[in-house]
Amino acid sequence: MTLYYSLVFALLVFEMVVFMTLIIPLPFKIKRSLFTFISESPIIAKLQYGLKITFIFILILFIDSVNRVYRVQLELSQAKFQGGAAAGVAGSERMEVQARKxxxxxxxxxxxxxxxxxxxLNRTYVMIxxxxxxEQEVKTLRGESPQNDKNASKLGEAGELGEIGRLKKELAEKDRDLETMKKQSQGLSNEYNKLGDQMTQQDGSNKKAR
Incomplete structure (x- = not known):
């Protein structure tokens, strides 16, 4: 086994260990603390980004291996119809093709x-x-959640991947819209006051004219 396929095998074993860790039944507080740490840790975020790039290379290796299997299968199909006096040589070549297959x-x-x-793994993580x-919402509604639990407020922030960034982006957009509305309201108020002053001056001029 070449070096890169050995690394792929090591990654497969690592995924199996992580999967077994995810499905192990643990108490609610321990599991909540574990997943809160995974969701908020910058080291875990960098590791996930590196794994995404690694999976792209593994996908390329998978496509290459499928292509190799197809080509070897064609060679085996051609070897079945080969004839000739050198049966021993043909047999050794066939064994070589079988090994490559x-x-x-x-x-x-x-x-x-x-x-x-x-x-x-990705789907299991999101579902958990x-x-x-x-479960945290149910405990909160039932009044079973302690007020001094430090991790209780962090559980809602775990959410799906990218949920915190999306909410922050929406909040920033709403703040910008609010500032725009304030400026428009101020402008309308100034125009209203200006028109009121003009109407007052016109009324005063009409009274003097009379």
Whole structure:
């Protein structure tokens, strides 16, 4: 096994360990603290970004391995119809092709399962965050949540990936809209006062004329 496929295998084992960690039943407070740390840690965020880039290279390896399996399968199909007097040579070549087929299929399955498990991990992580958030809301509605729990206020911030950034962006947009409305209101108020002064002056001039 080459170095990059060995790294892919190591990543597959790491994903299996992470998946087992996610599905292990833990007390609510411990699991909430764990997922809050994962959601807020900048180190975990950088690790997730690096893994996304790594999965792109694994996808390229997966496509290459599928192509190799297809080409080896064509060679085997051609070898079945080959004839001639050199049966021993043909047999040794066929064994070589079979070995290459085995290695190509192994690499294809290795990369494929690694990519598939990454999708499962992402979906499982998001679902567990939703379950924890809903459990926290239920406990809050029932009055079972202690007021001095420091992690209680952080659970809602965990949410889905990117939820905090999206909410901050929406809040900034609303603040800009509010400032714009304040400026427009101030402008309308100034115009109203100006028109009121003009009407007062006109009324005074009409009274003098009479």
């Amino acid at each position: 085995f290695y190509s299929q192994r690499n294809m399955y290795l990369c494929g399962f690694t990519l598939f498990l990454s999708l499962i 965050l939703d379950v924890l958030r809903l």
